[in-house]
Amino acid sequence: MSEQSFEKALEELEGIVEKLEKGGLPLNKSLSLFEKGVKLAKYLRDELEKAEKKVDILLKDEEGKVKEESFQPEETDSEEEDTPEPGEDENLPF
DSSP states (O other): OOOOOHHHHHHHHHHHHHHHHHOOOOHHHHHHHHHHHHHHHHHHHHHHHHHHHHHHHHTBOTTSOBOOOOOOOOOOSOOGGGSOOTTOOTTOOO
């Protein structure tokens, strides 16, 4: 996969998901989009793993041990984003 930003790849994946969910595409086009989506999901997962490793390195103490710190995400005003819509599958690999 050519070098692209995480944000651009995520945006592209979201567009593919939207097209597939909308339906009405020929089978070959759907399969092609699905294949590209899987590749983008793998790329995004790999990028997240790299970022996690960088964070681990930054959190290491003087002895080289990773200091465990609990992550407290910022509170959001809307909880709706975390609630899946009816029919959404929470077990998708991407």
